[in-house]
Amino acid sequence: MDWTDTPEQAAFRAEVRGLIETKLPARYRTKLDFSFEEGWDADRKSDDPQRVTAAKEWASALAERGWIAPHWPKEYGGAGLSPMEQFIYRMEMAEARAPGVGGSGVQMLGPMLIVHGTEEQKQQHLSGILSGDVIWAQGYSEPGSGSDLASLQTRAVRDGDEYVVNGQKIWTSGAHHADWLFMLARTDPDAPKHRGISFLLLDRNTPGVSVRPLINMGWEHGFNETFFEDVHVPVSSRVGEENRGWYVGMTLLDFERSNITGAVDARRSLEALRDYVGTDEGAAKSRLASTPTLRGDLADRFIETEVMFNFSFRIISMQDRGLIPNYEASTSKLFNSELVQRMANTGVKVFGMHSNIWERDKAPMRAQFTRSYVGSVSATIAAGTSEVQRNIIATRGLGLPRG
Ligand SMILES: Cc1cc2nc3c(=O)[nH]c(=O)nc-3n(C[C@H](O)[C@H](O)[C@H](O)COP(=O)(O)OP(=O)(O)OC[C@H]3O[C@@H](n4cnc5c(N)ncnc54)[C@H](O)[C@@H]3O)c2cc1C
Numbered sequence: 001m002d003w004t005d006t007p008e009q010a011a012f013r014a015e016v017r018g019l020i021e022t023k024l025p026a027r028y029r030t031k032l033d034f035s036f037e038e039g040w041d042a043d044r045k046s047d048d049p050q051r052v053t054a055a056k057e058w059a060s061a062l063a064e065r066g067w068i069a070p071h072w073p074k075e076y077g078g079a080g081l082s083p084m085e086q087f088i089y090r091m092e093m094a095e096a097r098a099p100g101v102g103g104s105g106v107q108m109l110g111p112m113l114i115v116h117g118t119e120e121q122k123q124q125h126l127s128g129i130l131s132g133d134v135i136w137a138q139g140y141s142e143p144g145s146g147s148d149l150a151s152l153q154t155r156a157v158r159d160g161d162e163y164v165v166n167g168q169k170i171w172t173s174g175a176h177h178a179d180w181l182f183m184l185a186r187t188d189p190d191a192p193k194h195r196g197i198s199f200l201l202l203d204r205n206t207p208g209v210s211v212r213p214l215i216n217m218g219w220e221h222g223f224n225e226t227f228f229e230d231v232h233v234p235v236s237s238r239v240g241e242e243n244r245g246w247y248v249g250m251t252l253l254d255f256e257r258s259n260i261t262g263a264v265d266a267r268r269s270l271e272a273l274r275d276y277v278g279t280d281e282g283a284a285k286s287r288l289a290s291t292p293t294l295r296g297d298l299a300d301r302f303i304e305t306e307v308m309f310n311f312s313f314r315i316i317s318m319q320d321r322g323l324i325p326n327y328e329a330s331t332s333k334l335f336n337s338e339l340v341q342r343m344a345n346t347g348v349k350v351f352g353m354h355s356n357i358w359e360r361d362k363a364p365m366r367a368q369f370t371r372s373y374v375g376s377v378s379a380t381i382a383a384g385t386s387e388v389q390r391n392i393i394a395t396r397g398l399g400l401p402r403g
């Protein structure tokens with residue numbers, strides 16, 4: 001397989017690099033380790049005018065070319081890039097650690113509205129997503145409904161031209177920075193579980209909506225519990241037919257299924273580790289000299305990273321041929337999330353007791369591996385657990401019977 005760029009792909013890659021070189025604000029260029037509270041979403045709503053300016057400048061630089069939504073059709077304000085161009089675009093953005101703009105509105109809601117939304121809904125919502133002005137959060141999971149999402153209990157009861165919503169969502173990532181929520185709610189409790197759900201859009205500031213922080217084990221505020229108490233939502237904010245929301249919600253696919261960002265990140269982490277342990281300070285703080293098996297661990301991580309690149313290439317080659325990756329996307333997700341954890345594990349082993357230091361300015365490599373050791377625990381849960389991915393690979397990929 002020859003993965004060398006064609007002349008057109010090379011020209012496109014140069015264009016993306018050119019934009020990053022000229023337009024990526026210094027804040028994102030120089031600061032390499034952002035917590036949840038310091039990324040692009042948080043910058044938009046920061047009290048610090050410099051952070052707000054950086055977020056706006058980057059959003060408008062991307063918006064000028066439709067690159068906030070590289071995968072959306074041009075007629076809806078996206079860039080209409082081919083799957084291969086999207087892949088190159090994401091690879092270059094990941095190499096530069098340039099933050100994505102627009103979050104789940106760009107990745108999930110927009111493409112779904114283009115398929116299922118009314119003209120009014122498209123008019124109302126697409127432009128705010130594309131400019132980076134309106135950020136969305138996803139309200140699917142509930143305390144008793146994660147992998148088995150169709151069992152969700154949040155109720156939306158029809159009252160004339162409105163629904164009255166009561167219930168609770170959990171793990172709503174970024175809801176504290178979001179302006180709007182998209183959610184699934186039960187509109188017919190008597191129907192079979194997949195057939196009594198509707199898909200709703202609502203302004204986060206609607207009376208009765210409250211967002212409470214959930215602090216993760218790395219002491220970061222990334223996700224939340226979201227409560228709904230007699231929240232009135234106009235029927236015109238329902239996407240698709242009443243009780244058919246499950247099928248609408250499932251269209252809302254993540255179009256970036258290659259996980260190329262994961263492969264690039266893994267390679268960069270290993271290269272940074274190799275460079276650091278080659279310095280006098282790095283050699284003194286690492287256990288590489290005293291623990292020969294660590295070299296084997298590092299070699300394994302290098303090999304796995306190249307495998308991850310090949311999983312990504314497989315997905316993109318399918319998308320480029322008009323095929324829809326299915327169990328292949330699960331394979332890539334599963335492998336990538338477990339690689340992130342193994343990488344962190346190897347990194348903390350390399351630095352031994354130094355890995356107990358959490359403060360970035362005191363720890364080797366600014367505590368990169370210590371923090372990802374803690375932060376990556378959720379990688380095998382979020383967006384579908386590893387067990388669920390394995391079920392998909394087993395049944396759809398290997399043709400095994402359901403357990
Ligand atoms: C960092 C993070 C961000 C998230 N962001 C969002 C968000 O923005 N919006 C949102 O709606 N949700 C979000 N989620 C929720 C996420 O989608 C769920 O956590 C996930 O689907 C798993 O559901 P659960 O936590 O209820 O676990 P459960 O489904 O209760 O699973 C518990 C355990 O049982 C296993 N299990 C369950 N079913 C099966 C099965 N059929 N076969 C084998 N094993 C099984 C699971 O693998 C797991 O080990 C986020 C989660 C995380 C960790």
